[in-house]
Amino acid sequence: MNMRDALRRLIESSTAVIFDFDNVIVDSEPYHFEAYSRVFAKAGHTLDRAEYWLEWTSRGGGAESEIRRYDLKLDPSAVRAEKDPIYSAFCRSGAVKPFAEASAIIEAFEKAGLILAIASGSYERDIRAILRANGIEDRFRVVVGKDNIKKTKPHPETYLIAAERLGIPHERCLAIEDAEKGVTSAKEAGMKVILIETEITRDLKLGGADLEISSLAELRDLLKDLTA
Numbered sequence: 001m002n003m004r005d006a007l008r009r010l011i012e013s014s015t016a017v018i019f020d021f022d023n024v025i026v027d028s029e030p031y032h033f034e035a036y037s038r039v040f041a042k043a044g045h046t047l048d049r050a051e052y053w054l055e056w057t058s059r060g061g062g063a064e065s066e067i068r069r070y071d072l073k074l075d076p077s078a079v080r081a082e083k084d085p086i087y088s089a090f091c092r093s094g095a096v097k098p099f100a101e102a103s104a105i106i107e108a109f110e111k112a113g114l115i116l117a118i119a120s121g122s123y124e125r126d127i128r129a130i131l132r133a134n135g136i137e138d139r140f141r142v143v144v145g146k147d148n149i150k151k152t153k154p155h156p157e158t159y160l161i162a163a164e165r166l167g168i169p170h171e172r173c174l175a176i177e178d179a180e181k182g183v184t185s186a187k188e189a190g191m192k193v194i195l196i197e198t199e200i201t202r203d204l205k206l207g208g209a210d211l212e213i214s215s216l217a218e219l220r221d222l223l224k225d226l227t228a
Contacts, residue, residue, distance in 0.1 A: 060181030
């Protein structure tokens with residue numbers, strides 16, 4: 001089956017599409033990186049950008065993993081508490097923008113009749129601040145952040161709560177992800193998953209997704225063909 005037909009089948013078997021947020025809808029990871037970099041720099045530690053994308057963004061190791069790998073005498077909770085307001089300020093300022101392909105992708109899924117939602121490891125307040133600043137908050141019926149989540153990705157709770165709030169069976173939900181932890185989360189929630197590859201993950205052969213697409217641009221073009 002070619003990719004276009006595989007995507008069509010996923011859409012036809014779905015009622016809702018649930019997006020991861022960072023690095024899928026918006027180009028926010030550079031701002032997460034900058035905020036964390038400022039905090040670690042105060043402790044004399046420099047974050048490596050490539051390592052950040054792999055260990056933090058894809059594998060979900062977070063500050064704990066960085067501290068453990070480099071044997072830093074830091075409290076990860078304190079690091080996050082200092083980082084969060086720095087990142088939130090970026091969100092409120094309008095600095096964090098959607099990817100160029102995002103608008104067309106959102107419109108195509110809406111045209112296909114799917115309900116849109118977000119299930120993310122970021123705080124809901126930050127997600128909504130970015131959506132509001134870019135005029136797209138009303139496009140998503142449900143937004144689930146980590147605010148009231150007990151176990152974040154790769155645990156399935158984030159996606160399960162999104163499906164529950166939508167009132168849609170999990171098997172009728174299609175997740176759009178870019179990271180290993182997100183694919184695991186959505187699959188364990190019983191959802192179908194499209195993995196959007198990035199420069200960092202392309203050679204990792206993550207697997208587990210129902211469909212792997214090389215870029216947001218390719219997803220946009222496939223959707224354009226299907227909804228023409």
